[in-house]
Amino acid sequence: MATENKNLSQYDKATIPNAKNFRFGIVVSEWNETITEGLFQGAFDALIDCGAIKENIVRWNVPGSFELIYGCKKMQQSYDMLDGVIAIGSVIQGETKHFDFVCDGVTQGIKDLNIQSDIPVIFCVLTDNTMQQSIDRSGGKHGNKGTEAAIAAIKMAQLRKDAKF
Numbered sequence: 125m126a127t128e129n130k131n132l133s134q135y136d137k138a139t140i141p142n143a144k145n146f147r148f149g150i151v152v153s154e155w156n157e158t159i160t161e162g163l164f165q166g167a168f169d170a171l172i173d174c175g176a177i178k179e180n181i182v183r184w185n186v187p188g189s190f191e192l193i194y195g196c197k198k199m200q201q202s203y204d205m206l207d208g209v210i211a212i213g214s215v216i217q218g219e220t221k222h223f224d225f226v227c228d229g230v231t232q233g234i235k236d237l238n239i240q241s242d243i244p245v246i247f248c249v250l251t252d253n254t255m256q257q258s259i260d261r262s263g264g265k266h267g268n269k270g271t272e273a274a275i276a277a278i279k280m281a282q283l284r285k286d287a288k289f
């Protein structure tokens with residue numbers, strides 16, 4: 125289902141574990157910061173709405189989406205009590221192929237972090253053709269991918285907890 129047919133912000137709290145005992149890291153890219161700040165707010169608000177305590181949410185900033193890989197890796201290493209990490213970025217097509225390499229690099233890098241570490245990293249990186257598409261997905265007409273990422277983070281934290289027993 126394409127995003128245009130799904131509101132990214134809709135969730136049913138009855139289907140989501142309570143996040144009160146979970147600790148999350150959020151790494152935010154500064155490129156397209158109006159977009160990434162909207163994604164962060166969506167994620168933060170959803171975590172709190174689902175029971176997370178604000179003192180259990182730590183935020184780091186990185187220059188661009190490509191640095192999300194290193195930032196999330198160091199977040200995993202620095203806070204071994206974390207239950208999940210959310211990587212937030214906004215990549216928008218320019219004139220060159222750089223978009224393709226940044227998007228592929230970040231995607232593969234975050235995938236690798238999920239393989240190499242026991243702490244899940246949620247992919248909240250918009251890869252859009254236009255700024256309007258990014259606006260629409262960070263609190264606009266299609267909702268907020270940050271909200272979607274927070275729900276995914278809670279569910280994966282619970283899966284990780286359940287898998288230990």
Ligand SMILES: Nc1c(NC[C@H](O)[C@H](O)[C@H](O)CO)[nH]c(=O)[nH]c1=O
Pocket residue numbers: 153155156187188189190191213214215216217226
């Ligand atoms: N064009 C965008 C970038 N480019 C910068 C890279 O992410 C990286 O910071 C640079 O190549 C230095 O390593 N980053 C975004 O997040 N969004 C873009 O649209």
Ligand SMILES: CC(=O)[C@@H](O)COP(=O)(O)O
Pocket residue numbers: 215216217218219220221222223224226
């Ligand atoms: C995703 C990018 O790096 C891109 O926005 C940079 O723009 P350009 O391809 O015009 O250099």
